[in-house]
Amino acid sequence: xxxxxxxxxxxxxxxxxxxxxxxxxxxxxxxxxxxxxxxxxxxxxxxxxxxxxxxxxxxxxxxxxxxxxxxxxxxxxxxxxxxxxxxxxxxxxxxxxxxxxxxxxxxxxxxxxxxxxxxxxxxxxxxxxxxxxxxxxxxxxxxxxxxxxxxxxxxxxxxxxxxxxxxxxxxxxxxxxxxxxxxxxxxxxxxxxxxxxxxxx
Amino acid sequence: xxxxxxxxxxxxxxxxxxxxxxxxxxxxxxxxxxxxxxxxxxxxxxxxxxxxxxxxxxxxxxxxxxxxxxxxxxxxxxxxxxxxxxxxxxxxxxxxxxxxxxxxxxxxxxxxxxxxxxxxxxxxxxxxxxxxxxxxxxxxxxxxxxxxxxxxxxxxxxxxxxxxxxxxxxxxxxxxxxxxxxxxxxxxxxxxxxxxxxxxx
Numbered sequence: 204x205x206x207x208x209x210x211x212x213x214x215x216x217x218x219x220x221x222x223x224x225x226x227x228x229x230x231x232x233x234x235x236x237x238x239x240x241x242x243x244x245x246x247x248x249x250x251x252x253x254x255x256x257x258x259x260x261x262x263x264x265x266x267x268x269x270x271x272x273x274x275x276x277x278x279x280x281x282x283x284x285x286x287x288x289x290x291x292x293x294x295x296x297x298x299x300x301x302x303x304x305x306x307x308x309x310x311x312x313x314x315x316x317x318x319x320x321x322x323x324x325x326x327x328x329x330x331x332x333x334x335x336x337x338x339x340x341x342x343x344x345x346x347x348x349x350x351x352x353x354x355x356x357x358x359x360x361x362x363x364x365x366x367x368x369x370x371x372x373x374x375x376x377x378x379x380x381x382x383x384x385x386x387x388x389x390x391x392x393x394x395x396x397x398x399x400x401x402x403x404x
Numbered sequence: 405x406x407x408x409x410x411x412x413x414x415x416x417x418x419x420x421x422x423x424x425x426x427x428x429x430x431x432x433x434x435x436x437x438x439x440x441x442x443x444x445x446x447x448x449x450x451x452x453x454x455x456x457x458x459x460x461x462x463x464x465x466x467x468x469x470x471x472x473x474x475x476x477x478x479x480x481x482x483x484x485x486x487x488x489x490x491x492x493x494x495x496x497x498x499x500x501x502x503x504x505x506x507x508x509x510x511x512x513x514x515x516x517x518x519x520x521x522x523x524x525x526x527x528x529x530x531x532x533x534x535x536x537x538x539x540x541x542x543x544x545x546x547x548x549x550x551x552x553x554x555x556x557x558x559x560x561x562x563x564x565x566x567x568x569x570x571x572x573x574x575x576x577x578x579x580x581x582x583x584x585x586x587x588x589x590x591x592x593x594x595x596x597x598x599x600x601x602x603x604x605x
Contacts, residue, residue: 311522318519321512321581332582357599366587367596370575377574378567380522381533386567395568398558 222260224250226274229267234309243267265326268316272330275309289352290402292345297396297404300372301389307380314376339365346399354401364399371395423461425451427475430468435510444468466527469517473531476510490553491603493546498597498605501573502590508581515577540566547600555602565600572596 247257261267320327342365433442448458462468521528543566
């Protein structure tokens with residue numbers, strides 16, 4: 204009895220592994236074709252599980268999406284956490300943006316979802332609120348560190364400036380997605396950050 | 405025969421006026437409840453026309469949306485066109501953003517739509533590409549004017565800086581929509597622009 208069942212369930216039998224496999228599949232599919240075009244069926248098929256099994260783990264596409272975004276953050280975490288402070292953190296931001304330029308599908312997905320999720324009823328609303336709070340705090344800490352080292356070109360309010368840097372990164376995505384030939388997000392951000400601090404970014 | 409027909413068609417008999425009335429109704433509805441929640445039926449009902457009449461003028465919600473955005477631009481035009489140059493133009497940008505803070509529904513709508521429209525297949529794609537080209541050119545001209553008057557604090561590439569200012573405005577919308585108490589878009593922009601130029605913004 205258990206052998207055909209195990210085969211039907213594929214190689215990821217455990218719930219946690221199954222969940223992880225689904226998220227990675229969704230990540231791939233969304234990053235390649237975007238959120239609207241990526242279907243739950245494609246995501247299930249890609250890892251050889253039934254559509255109903257997928258629905259058991261993620262009851263809606265938007266729930267799956269929230270999971271994918273958390274996974275995306277996990278991937279980006281080594282680049283952003285680290286012991287990096289001050290200019291190092293700012294350099295990492297440029298790296299993250301440069302990497303985003305390599306995954307336009309996922310960047311588009313993030314861009315649309317963050318806009319949709321401004322609606323308090325949206326399933327990813329809490330996630331995005333928490334995400335912005337965390338990112339702004341992280342960048343503000345980096346700026347405070349630069350200030351302590353006396354490496355800022357002029358005094359800034361760390362939190363307000365962190366909000367601007369975050370906004371700049373978000374806004375550049377829209378322009379880049381609309382016209383990839385004319386916009387270099389990473390270089391734009393680098394130039395901006397370079398104007399803020401003395402160390403080379 | 406003509407009298408009851410005229411009554412059924414409401415006070416806007418001419419095609420151009422009818423179109424304009426529909427757009428203004430859609431503008432109101434989208435600005436109040438957002439794009440997703442605003443229905444074609446509500447928009448028709450509000451100006452007392454049949455749903456089918458609405459569909460005759462705008463065959464889809466996204467088409468209506470593109471029209472609303474053009475109307476929004478028309479409203480904002482007096483603030484942005486004018487003979488304003490240099491610091492005057494930058495002050496106007498702050499005014500426009502302050503006004504956006506008064507219409508959160510429409511701001512959300514714009515924010516979501518600009519993200520969705522990064523998809524080349526989206527009905528508003530061409531509109532948004534053209535819009536960004538125009539806005540960036542307009543702000544770049546303002547910065548060039550400031551440079552000629554020797555009123556910039558430091559040299560900037562006008563087009564690149566115009567892209568950053570535009571990106572900042574867009575990105576702040578997301579953060580403001582997510583957390584209106586903590587973010588003051590207009591003040592954030594003002595502080596940023598003040599750092600760029602000598603005249604008081």
